[in-house]
Structures are given as C-alpha cells and as structure tokens.
Amino acid sequence: MSNDSTDADAERPRVALIGPPNVGKSVLFNALTGLDAGVANYSGTTVEYKRGSARFRDHETTLVDVPGTYSLAATNEAEQLAVDMLEGECDLVICVLDAVNLENSLHLLLEVLEYDIPVVVAINRVDLLEKEGKRLRPNYLASALGLPVVPTIATIGKGFDDLVAATAATLADSSHAGPRQHVAGAGLAEESDGDENPTAGEEPDGVREAETIPPLESRVDDGPSWERAGELCTEVVVEDDEPTAHEPGYLERWSDHLVKPWPGLPVAGLVLVGTFALVVGVGMGIRQYLMIPFFEGLVFPQIESAVQAVTAPGFYRDVLIGDYGFLIKGLEWPFALVLPYVVSFYFALSLLEDSGYLPRLAVLLDGLFERMGLAGSNVVPLLLGYGCAIPGITATRATSNSEKQRLTMMLMITLAVPCVAQTGAFIALLAEATVLLVVAVFVVSFAALGLAGLVLDATLEGTRQPTVADVPPLLMPPVRQTYRKVWMRLKQFVSGGALHMVYAIGFASVLYELGVLEVASQYLEPLVVGWLNLPAEASTPLILGIVRRELTVLPLLEMDLAMGQLFVGAVVGLFYVPCIAVFATVAQEFSLRAAGLVLVMTMAVSFFVGGLFAQLFVVF
Amino acid sequence: MLASQAYEGGQKQETGERPTEQVGGKRSHDGRLEAEESDPPSRTLSTSNAILQRFERLDGVSQTFGDLYSRLFYEHVVERELGIADPDEQATVLQIGCGPLPMTAITLAERGYDVVAVDIDPDAVGAARDAISERELTDKIDIVVSDGCTIDTSGFDVIWLAFHVAPRSELVDSTVSSLEPDQTLVYRRPRSWARAIFPSDSPPIPDDVSLETVTQRFGKESVVVCHDPGNCADCDDAADCPASDETPARTDSELVADAESAGPTLDSLQIGERATIRTVPDHDLLPSLGVRPGKDVRLETGQAFNGPLVVTVDERTVALDRTLAGRIRLESTPQGRTEPTPTDGF
Numbered sequence: 001m002s003n004d005s006t007d008a009d010a011e012r013p014r015v016a017l018i019g020p021p022n023v024g025k026s027v028l029f030n031a032l033t034g035l036d037a038g039v040a041n042y043s044g045t046t047v048e049y050k051r052g053s054a055r056f057r058d059h060e061t062t063l064v065d066v067p068g069t070y071s072l073a074a075t076n077e078a079e080q081l082a083v084d085m086l087e088g089e090c091d092l093v094i095c096v097l098d099a100v101n102l103e104n105s106l107h108l109l110l111e112v113l114e115y116d117i118p119v120v121v122a123i124n125r126v127d128l129l130e131k132e133g134k135r136l137r138p139n140y141l142a143s144a145l146g147l148p149v150v151p152t153i154a155t156i157g158k159g160f161d162d163l164v165a166a167t168a169a170t171l172a173d174s175s176h177a178g179p180r181q182h183v184a185g186a187g188l189a190e191e192s193d194g195d196e197n198p199t200a201g202e203e204p205d206g207v208r209e210a211e212t213i214p215p216l217e218s219r220v221d222d223g224p225s226w227e228r229a230g231e232l233c234t235e236v237v238v239e240d241d242e243p244t245a246h247e248p249g250y251l252e253r254w255s256d257h258l259v260k261p262w263p264g265l266p267v268a269g270l271v272l273v274g275t276f277a278l279v280v281g282v283g284m285g286i287r288q289y290l291m292i293p294f295f296e297g298l299v300f301p302q303i304e305s306a307v308q309a310v311t312a313p314g315f316y317r318d319v320l321i322g323d324y325g326f327l328i329k330g331l332e333w334p335f336a337l338v339l340p341y342v343v344s345f346y347f348a349l350s351l352l353e354d355s356g357y358l359p360r361l362a363v364l365l366d367g368l369f370e371r372m373g374l375a376g377s378n379v380v381p382l383l384l385g386y387g388c389a390i391p392g393i394t395a396t397r398a399t400s401n402s403e404k405q406r407l408t409m410m411l412m413i414t415l416a417v418p419c420v421a422q423t424g425a426f427i428a429l430l431a432e433a434t435v436l437l438v439v440a441v442f443v444v445s446f447a448a449l450g451l452a453g454l455v456l457d458a459t460l461e462g463t464r465q466p467t468v469a470d471v472p473p474l475l476m477p478p479v480r481q482t483y484r485k486v487w488m489r490l491k492q493f494v495s496g497g498a499l500h501m502v503y504a505i506g507f508a509s510v511l512y513e514l515g516v517l518e519v520a521s522q523y524l525e526p527l528v529v530g531w532l533n534l535p536a537e538a539s540t541p542l543i544l545g546i547v548r549r550e551l552t553v554l555p556l557l558e559m560d561l562a563m564g565q566l567f568v569g570a571v572v573g574l575f576y577v578p579c580i581a582v583f584a585t586v587a588q589e590f591s592l593r594a595a596g597l598v599l600v601m602t603m604a605v606s607f608f609v610g611g612l613f614a615q616l617f618v619v620f
Numbered sequence: 621m622l623a624s625q626a627y628e629g630g631q632k633q634e635t636g637e638r639p640t641e642q643v644g645g646k647r648s649h650d651g652r653l654e655a656e657e658s659d660p661p662s663r664t665l666s667t668s669n670a671i672l673q674r675f676e677r678l679d680g681v682s683q684t685f686g687d688l689y690s691r692l693f694y695e696h697v698v699e700r701e702l703g704i705a706d707p708d709e710q711a712t713v714l715q716i717g718c719g720p721l722p723m724t725a726i727t728l729a730e731r732g733y734d735v736v737a738v739d740i741d742p743d744a745v746g747a748a749r750d751a752i753s754e755r756e757l758t759d760k761i762d763i764v765v766s767d768g769c770t771i772d773t774s775g776f777d778v779i780w781l782a783f784h785v786a787p788r789s790e791l792v793d794s795t796v797s798s799l800e801p802d803q804t805l806v807y808r809r810p811r812s813w814a815r816a817i818f819p820s821d822s823p824p825i826p827d828d829v830s831l832e833t834v835t836q837r838f839g840k841e842s843v844v845v846c847h848d849p850g851n852c853a854d855c856d857d858a859a860d861c862p863a864s865d866e867t868p869a870r871t872d873s874e875l876v877a878d879a880e881s882a883g884p885t886l887d888s889l890q891i892g893e894r895a896t897i898r899t900v901p902d903h904d905l906l907p908s909l910g911v912r913p914g915k916d917v918r919l920e921t922g923q924a925f926n927g928p929l930v931v932t933v934d935e936r937t938v939a940l941d942r943t944l945a946g947r948i949r950l951e952s953t954p955q956g957r958t959e960p961t962p963t964d965g966f
Contacts, residue, residue: 367924371925467941468906
C-alpha cells in the first residue's frame with residue numbers, strides 16, 4: 001500500500017476483526033477488502049497485523065485483521081496485540097465467532113464487550129454446525145446481548161451482505177449515539193430482513209423467542225465468565241427438531257485416525273514422502289515439458305540472434321549471452337529451473353495447510369521434537385522454511401513458546417533447510433546424474449537438522465512449555481483457495497526473488513567478464529581445490545551464494561563435475577550461508593550478533609561437512 | 621559438616637573388604653557381586669558402566685570435553701529432578717555412585733548445594749577429586765570412597781542415587797525404608813525399551829511415601845521419593861513436594877485447590893474412556909480450548925515417543941502434554957486403571 005493511503009487511514013474509521021484462530025477471519029478479511037487488493041503487511045513489534053481498506057455501504061474504513069486469539073488474557077503476543085488494538089484507536093470490532101465451538105468464542109466476545117467499543121458479531125462456520133445436526137438461534141444472542149448478530153459461511157461468502165449492512169448501520173449510529181444501547185434494534189432489523197440469512201428464514205420461532213426474552217440487564221455487571229458463556233451457548237445452539245442420526249463421514253473418521261500413532265505415524269511418513277515426490281515430480285514435469293522447450297526452443301534462439309545482430313564479439317556480447325550471459329542465465333535459472341518448483345512446492349504446502357493436516361503432524365511429532373527441546377508445532381516454520389527461510393523465521397514467533405525454541409528453529413532453518421529455489425537448483429544439478437543424489441542430499445539435510453536440534457538443545461539455555469494444542473477437523477482444501485495461494489506465491493517470487501536473481505546474475509556476469517571474480521576466487525582456491533576437491537572455478541558460486549542461495553549451486557551446472565563432486569558441491573551449498581535477505585531478517589528478528597553467529601556457523605559447517613565427504617570419496 | 625561421621629563409617633568398612641579388581645562391577649557392592657554377574661541383564665549394566673567410566677575419565681585429558689559431556693547428558697537430567705524434588709537452598713545432598721566424573725554432584729554444586737559424593741571405587745574417587753578441584757568446587761563437594769549400601773544416610777536432605785548403582789533394587793529399598801520425614805530420595809531407573817536391556821527392578825514402595833517420576837532421555841526415568849506425607853507439615857518443602865498432595869498444609873491457593881481435588885488424573889484414563897473434569901491447573905489455553913471443570917472428556921490416544929495425549933472435549937480435539945494432563949483432576953475413579961501410560965501401537 002502506498003504512503004498517501006496511510007495518511008488517509010488516520011481519518012478513516014478503523015474496524016478490527018477479532019476472533020479465535022482458525023475461524024476464517026482471513027477469508028472474511030480478503031472478501032471484505034476485495035480479494036487481496038490493498039492488503040498491506042506491516043509489522044508491529046511482534047506478530048503482524050494485516051490491514052486493508054474496506055467499504056461498508058457509505059463508510060470507507062480501514063479493516064485490521066488481528067492475529068487469532070482465544071482470550072484477552074494478554075499472556076502471549078497475539079493476545080497482547082488484540083488488547084492493544086482494543087485499547088488503541090479502534091472504532092468498531094467485528095467479533096468473529098466459531099459456531100462449532102461457540103461457548104469458547106462467546107467467552108472471547110464477552111471479554112471484548114468489556115471494552116466500550118461498538119461490536120458486530122459474525123458467527124462463522126454455521127454450515128459445519130448444521131452438519132452436526134444442530135441449529136443456531138442468532139436472534140436470541142442478538143437480543144440477549146443487544147448486538148447485531150450475523151451468521152456467515154465465509155468459504156462460500158454466505159451472510160457477507162448482512163454483515164456489511166449491520167456494520168454500516170452500527171458505524172452510522174456510533175457517530176451520534178452511545179456505544180451499545182442502540183444496536184439491538186438495528187441488529188434485529190438486519191436479522192429479520194436478511195434473505196441470505198441461512199437460519200432466519202427457516203426459523204420463525206427464533207424471532208418470536210427473541211422478542212419475548214428481555215435483554216439481561218445485569219449483562220455488564222456479570223463480566224466475562226464461563227458460566228455466562230455456557231448459559232448463552234445452551235440457548236443459542238439447539239439440537240435440530242428432527243435429529244438425523246449423525247453419521248461420521250469418511251473425512252471425520254480420518255480426522256480421528258490420523259491423530260493416532262497407528263495409522264497416523266505411517267501415514268505421516270507417506271504424506272511427507274508423497275509431498276516430496278509431488279514437489280519434485282510436478283516441478284520436473286513443468287520444467288521438462290513446459291519451461292525448457294519454451295525457453296530453449298523459442299526464446300533463447302531469438303535473443304541470441306538479436307544480440308549477435310547488434311553487438312560485435314567481445315565484452316558486451318559475453319555479458320549478454322556468454323558464460324554468465326545474463327539474458328540467457330538470467331532467464332533460464334529463475335524461470336526454467338526454479339519457478340517450476342515454486343509452483344509445485346506451494347501447491348503441496350497449501351494442500352497441507354488448508355486440509356488441517358499440519359496440526360496432526362505437529363501432534364504426532366511432538367514427542368520426537370521434545371527430544372530436541374522443540375514443540376511439534378515447530379514443524380510449521382520448518383516446512384515453511386523449505387519454501388523460503390524468511391517466512392519460516394517469522395513464523396517462529398507464532399509457533400514457538402520460548403526464546404530458546406525460536407533461536408533453535410532459526411539456526412536449524414538457516415543451517416540445513418534448503419529454500420525452494422535451492423531445491424530447484426539441486427534437482428537441476430543432481431537429477432541429471434541420478435535422482436538418488438537428490439534424495440541423499442535431503443537425507444544429509446534431515447540428519448543435520450536432528451543433530452543440530454540435539455546439540456542446540458544441550459547448549460542453549462531455556463525451558464520448554466507443555467504442549468496444549470487444538471487439532472482442527474480435516475477439511476477438503478477449497479480449490480479456489482489453493483489456486484489463489486499458489487498464484488500469490490508465484491507473483492511474489494517473480495516480483496521479488498526472480499528479479500533479484502536476474503540482477504545478481506547480471507552483476508555477476510559483468511564481474512566475471514571483467515575478471516574480478518577470478519581474482520577473488522584465487523583466495524578461496526586452496527580451500528575449494530585442496531579440501532573440497534572441486535575445480536578452481538567452483539569458488540565463484542561461493543561468492544555469488546551470499547546474494548542468493550541457489551547461486552551457490554547453479555553455476556556448478558556448467559562445470560562437468562563427477563558424481564562425488566556433484567554431491568560435495570550440493571552439500572556445501574546446502575549448509576552454506578543463507579542469502580542477504582535472510583541475514584537482514586535474522587538481524588531484525590533477533591540481533592546482529594545472531595546474524596553473525598549464523599554467518600560463522602554456516603560457513604564452518606558447510607566447509608567442514610563438505611570437506612569430510614570430499615575426503616571420504618578420495619579414500620574410497 | 622553434617623555428613624562427616626556418615627561417610628567415615630562407610631569408608632572404614634570399605635577399606636576392609638573392598639576388592640577393586642572387577643572393572644565391570646566397580647560400583648557394585650560386596651557379597652552380592654557374584655550373584656549380579658551371573659545375571660545376564662546385570663552384565664549389560666556393568667558393561668555399560670565400564671564403558672561410561674572409561675569415557676568419563678577422558679575429562680582428565682580435556683576438561684572441555686567433560687563440560688560438554690556433562691552439558692549434553694546430565695544437566696537436563698538433574699534439572700528435571702530438581703524441578704520435582706525442589707530442595708531448599710541450604711539443602712545437603714548425598715550422592716551415591718558419583719563415578720570418575722561426578723556430573724550430578726557438579727551440577728548440584730553449581731546450583732549452590734553442599735554435596736557429599738561417594739563411590740566404592742577408589743580410582744573413580746581419585747579421578748572425581750581431580751575433576752572437582754579443576755572446577756574449583758572443592759568447598760562445595762566432598763568426595764569419599766564408601767559403600768552406598770552401608771552408608772548412614774541420616775542428616776542429608778536429599779539422597780541422590782546414580783543410574784549405575786548396583787544392586788539398585790536393594791539400595792533403593794533400604795534407603796526408602798530408612799527415609800526420615802523431611803528426606804527425599806532421587807533415583808534413576810530404566811524405562812520402556814531400556815528395561816529390556818537393563819535389569820528391571822522396581823522395589824515395592826511403602827504406602828507412607830509418595831513418589832513421582834520424570835522421564836529422561838536414553839530410556840531412563842528418575843523417581844523422586846518423599847517420605848511420610850503425615851509429617852509434611854514440618855517439612856520446608858511441603859509446598860512443592862508431591863508427597864504432600866493429601867495435606868491442606870499449604871498456603872498457596874492454587875496448591876490448596878490441587879490438594880482438595882486429589883483424585884484420578886487425566887493421564888490415568890484408558891484409551892476410549894470418558895470422565896468429567898473436576899479441576900484444571902492454571903493455564904492460559906486450557907479453558908479456551910474447552911478443558912474446563914465440569915466438561916466431559918474422552919481420551920482418544922497417547923502419542924508415541926512419550927508425546928502428548930489427545931482428548932476430545934465438546935467434539936473438539938485437543939492435544940495435551942502428559943505432565944499437564946497429570947495435573948488435571950477428574951470426578952470419579954475411572955474403571956479398570958491398570959496401565960497408566962497409554963500409548964497405542966508403538
């Protein structure tokens with residue numbers, strides 16, 4: 001979002017979306033702000049608020065997506081953010097409740113009501129509640145609390161119009177009335193004339209009940225208590241009139257099965273291997289049958305003939321289409337070698353994220369992770385790290401429960417988790433020889449992760465909090481959502497990663513043709529030739545690798561290496577320093593000292609382990 | 621120092637009868653040695669002991685190695701044990717079976733406790749003395765050659781037994797029976813897979829003591845035994861001592877609530893069993909996830925590798941750490957309590 005809109009934000013009313021985690025707030029947020037247009041990520045001191053502009057009828061507002069929180073006890077960072085939002089500049093709260101776990105959500109709502117801010121209630125996931133053979137009486141809640149209450153189904157956009165209307169009405173009122181007393185009527189009006197309302201239409205008695213029940217006068221005095229939440233919940237959620245025998249579907253049965261060691265653990269193994277196969281297989285497919293024919297058959301011949309037509313053989317031509325010719329490599333490496341894996345990786349990751357499988361994996365692995373002082377939920381930043389280290393490192397805030405865990409996770413990710421671009425480079429380099437080499441590199445990566453975890457656990461100070469985690473039911477991943485996530489990642493890669501890579505390759509090609517790289521490489525030569533048994537020119541990628549991780553690996557493609565050398569090169573690349581952007585993230589999230597530690601650690605480990613393998617290959 | 625007469629007695633006895641030629645059985649005890657060695661599981665114990673001793677002696681070569689070894693393998697163990705036993709700051713500790721690198725004693729001394737460490741093997745004691753003088757802990761640790769079976773344990777606040785003491789069963793048994801009201805015994809024993817390798821000896825624990833176990837790495841677990849709940853009112857550690865669960869002598873309101881609710885805990889449920897929650901420890905997330913007093917809870921499964929328990933409350937699935945689950949009290953005794961650690965499959 002541009003700067004001028006930030007100024008405008010100050011004058012516009014601010015609307016906060018508050019609710020428990022995993023209730024569909026972000027879907028609501030994207031729908032209300034109009035896809036992902038105008039969404040700005042700006043980091044608070046801790047986790048990130050998501051912010052965008054949303055229009056409720058005549059009211060132009062700034063909508064803020066607050067990280068999900070179960071309560072306002074302010075005992076963790078997400079809760080603190082929610083409290084900060086309520087205490088700071090906030091003109092209206094849309095409290096998103098979970099229909100399936102209504103009692104817990106109601107407690108949060110009661111806590112939010114303690115702050116004198118107008119509230120509009122959205123009860124999401126009504127469809128899941130109805131699947132359980134239960135029915136919601138939103139009108140009861142509306143009259144009991146004196147608030148507008150709108151049932152929604154965020155995934156299909158049901159109830160959004162009502163929500164917009166209710167919010168607009170509340171915004172209009174709040175400008176000239178007290179905070180809450182006026183809202184009851186507006187809410188009821190919205191309820192009764194909302195055609196889209198999934199429950200109001202089929203529920204005439206709901207309205208009648210709502211009218212006969214007097215608003216509870218002692219509401220404010222009660223404060224947020226579990227008893228009150230329980231009472232409300234038993235009145236609001238009722239069993240269906242004709243209770244249909246609740247047959248658990250196969251998704252529900254697998255929801256239960258997959259959280260048990262048997263068959264959960266074997267399935268987890270299959271899922272991880274399957275994900276790996278999917279990422280590699282689909283990625284190689286796209287590369288082989290789409291990108292390579294496109295670039296090598298269509299684009300490169302055109303570029304080459306065009307460049308040859310306008311330049312004489314020599315420096316300029318070499319910079320453009322020579323060894324590191326950036327018109328060739330600058331297109332081939334990011335788009336033909338790396339982009340296919342960006343697509344396949346984020347496709348697989350979205351499936352894992354959206355299906356609700358990751359929390360199961362986290363619970364299954366919790367015992368094993370505990371041996372490294374980590375929690376099972378740390379599997380999420382680890383997996384994200386296989387995409388890119390930066391979201392992996394930022395995700396440690398939400399998933400770790402101690403500073404020690406965060407530091408451990410960060411060091412593990414920067415040391416031994418290759419990003420997707422690097423994975424693409426590994427596959428390009430190694431799969432030519434045999435796919436087994438790719439597998440071997442990943443085995444080294446996993447072994448290093450385990451070892452690093454154990455060593456870090458023993459050397460870093462800190463404690464581990466006991467695991468308490470929600471395990472949401474498995475859902476079919478919505479196709480639209482998966483498609484959109486992959487598309488967003490792709491856009492990010494092209495505008496961010498790929499562009500930097502093109503610059504870096506351009507810069508490298510100039511340095512290479514000027515002979516600067518060769519001079520610099522001479523200093524690394526004893527290490528590279530003597531210890532790693534790689535050709536002298538392999539020191540070039542080690543210098544480039546500081547800019548982008550995959551550049552440690554990709555230049556090796558052109559060097560005709562033997563099998564052992566390929567493996568050594570890949571292992572060095574795996575452990576070698578992460579890119580500049582990761583250093584910046586580490587320095588910002590932790591400290592400059594931590595970034596320095598990462599630099600020393602990755603350098604030392606990559607040369608040490610790479611050299612060990614190289615020397616081993618010499619012996620055998 | 622409180623313990624001087626205690627170990628002097630032991631030492632005299634030791635010098636009289638202790639042969640030192642059995643490398644494998646260095647920390648074993650007189651008379652029982654032959655019987656132990658004829659027993660195959662016990663041979664694994666003495667073999668592993670011999671290997672570890674040789675390893676620990678490397679500390680004499682490089683102190684850095686010893687420090688790393690201690691950090692990697694012992695600090696956690698001792699810290700977890702301290703978490704349960706939680707002796708007060710002036711507590712004196714008797715450690716039986718310290719070996720050539722007395723890591724438990726060092727860790728305890730670094731945390732401010734006065735430690736008397738004994739071992740039956742004079743060579744090990746010599747090496748241990750070098751190790752502590754190198755670390756400048758001689759004023760906190762006394763190391764003595766003595767037989768743990770005959771040593772007088774009175775006067776110490778905590779008695780700490782090494783994993784490799786032998787015969788463990790008898791030693792634990794005799795120490796427990798002579799426990800004084802304010803004394804705590806901490807011992808280590810193999811668990812799960814390691815029981816197949818090491819002799820599985822769990823001496824019967826009398827009714828008037830309370831014990832709590834904590835899982836350690838490498839197939840070990842530590843047991844903390846606290847004597848005589850009836851006398852806990854006199855004991856300074858009563859507030860944190862597991863033995864005092866039954867007594868309302870505590871001041872902290874949460875602990876009093878805990879004591880009132882003594883009863884079956886969530887981790888004692890069998891898989892598939894249901895119960896109603898009575899009390900829940902103070903935890904930020906538990907109530908929000910539906911784990912609240914009065915709720916019906918069903919134990920779905922226990923994770924492998926001693927991972928969390930999975931329960932359902934109000935059709936919501938929640939994973940709970942085992943230790944935390946052990947602090948959630950239930951209304952009624954569930955039927956058929958036989959195996960307290962549910963783990964299916966693995």
